[in-house]
Amino acid sequence: MSTEKIDDSAEWLTRFRNVHPTAAARDHDPKFGRVFVRGAGARLWDVAGNDYIDLTCGYSAANFGQSFPPLIEAANRQLQTLTHLTGEPHVGRIALAERLLDAFDWPRESSQVMFNTTGARAIETAWKAATAFRPGKIVTLGPAFHGRSLATLPLGHTQPLAPLGLLDEHILCGASAEYPYCAACPLQLHYPDCDLQCVSQVLTMISDRAPEISAVLVEPAIGARGMIVPPAELFQRLCRIARQHGILLIADEIQTGLGRFGHLSLAKGQGWQPDLLVLGKSLGGGLVPISAVLGRSDVLECLVVGSESETFAASPLATAVASEVLEQLTCGPWIERGASAGEKLRAFTRKLLQQHDSAASSIVEGQGACCVIEFGSQAAPRARRFAEACVGQHLLPQLTGPELTRVALMPPLTINEEELSVTCSRLQLAFADCMDFEAELP
Numbered sequence: 001m002s003t004e005k006i007d008d009s010a011e012w013l014t015r016f017r018n019v020h021p022t023a024a025a026r027d028h029d030p031k032f033g034r035v036f037v038r039g040a041g042a043r044l045w046d047v048a049g050n051d052y053i054d055l056t057c058g059y060s061a062a063n064f065g066q067s068f069p070p071l072i073e074a075a076n077r078q079l080q081t082l083t084h085l086t087g088e089p090h091v092g093r094i095a096l097a098e099r100l101l102d103a104f105d106w107p108r109e110s111s112q113v114m115f116n117t118t119g120a121r122a123i124e125t126a127w128k129a130a131t132a133f134r135p136g137k138i139v140t141l142g143p144a145f146h147g148r149s150l151a152t153l154p155l156g157h158t159q160p161l162a163p164l165g166l167l168d169e170h171i172l173c174g175a176s177a178e179y180p181y182c183a184a185c186p187l188q189l190h191y192p193d194c195d196l197q198c199v200s201q202v203l204t205m206i207s208d209r210a211p212e213i214s215a216v217l218v219e220p221a222i223g224a225r226g227m228i229v230p231p232a233e234l235f236q237r238l239c240r241i242a243r244q245h246g247i248l249l250i251a252d253e254i255q256t257g258l259g260r261f262g263h264l265s266l267a268k269g270q271g272w273q274p275d276l277l278v279l280g281k282s283l284g285g286g287l288v289p290i291s292a293v294l295g296r297s298d299v300l301e302c303l304v305v306g307s308e309s310e311t312f313a314a315s316p317l318a319t320a321v322a323s324e325v326l327e328q329l330t331c332g333p334w335i336e337r338g339a340s341a342g343e344k345l346r347a348f349t350r351k352l353l354q355q356h357d358s359a360a361s362s363i364v365e366g367q368g369a370c371c372v373i374e375f376g377s378q379a380a381p382r383a384r385r386f387a388e389a390c391v392g393q394h395l396l397p398q399l400t401g402p403e404l405t406r407v408a409l410m411p412p413l414t415i416n417e418e419e420l421s422v423t424c425s426r427l428q429l430a431f432a433d434c435m436d437f438e439a440e441l442p
């Protein structure tokens, strides 16, 4: 049977379920139910030929959209030259490492770079180096997400893997609520008057137990679990405690870095400097898997010889694409253009909310190329309905947040005016649909 001829998503999904365990079905994801065959820029096409505007970019892995020509050209050039080496030095790898340090303002004489293929593996590399430099536990904060490998899964404490014994013995997780989720503050306080009371307990814990702590691992904004940007003051306080006790700070910028939040590095935009900075996802431009840890040489040099290597890490193809990603981000207009698209979406959705009395408890947040509609606590059904209505209008948003009350719209940085205007028209229709539904709510 020729697979290309089937133009029915349902039939493909049956075949999908036959060959994958249930765990592969992401039922929280409103995209579920469509099977895609093609993409160009901000658009994706399903097997039936319907086109969608992608407002997820693969959790910010494809920040340049699909098949961005400069990246395709860089990949094609490299494919004619040198495709694979495992571990051997090659010029593309060296040039990318130097370029990363320069772009992120890490001094070459005291900083180094390690490469991996995935975000989870890069987090493990940073974790290994941190504990080799300063033995102890790793602390994670809030509703964090740092990967799904056996080691990184328990770092996002909502899915502990107790049998591994990593939790408690090697990991200290701040509770999910101990994080500035200001739009749904569990203490019902307001920043800055609240004085960040939500984190006072976890910060005190870090101070009190400092001798047993190696590092604090933190996302400058919560990515996969809500696109929540905390007040920068959180990091100033963390830095003070970490510096006082010699604890290392690791910034997981796998999702926040490389332009999504209006900066190459969101941590830098917030005015703080980690000891190790982890990049992934969009570093490969949505074409190739590549991740990196930038960090203090004295910390990275503590990695035990032979403790870190991957067959496909920093392959010539991956480094060629990543170098072009950096070139585009540092010399092109994309971070500003993405931020401007985000601002337009925020302004438009704010206007839509104002037109509907029943949306009084909803607010619009976000930064850079990210627009988030927070429907408010207790409003998960409404948020889901809106996300589904978006899919019905051929927009692909991300239903997210600790209680799934948030709908994030994250266009490619390259989205053009026409695609943005189509997005706004479709959002308007999705809102109307969502508000009709609210009339039916008890």
Ligand code: PLP
Pocket (backbone or CB within 6 Å): 059, 117, 118, 119, 120, 121, 123, 145, 146, 147, 148, 219, 223, 224, 252, 253, 254, 255, 256, 280, 281
């Ligand atoms: N850290 C953050 C903040 C992420 O968003 C992700 C993936 O979504 C990861 C780590 C894990 O990256 P990967 O899926 O490439 O292992």
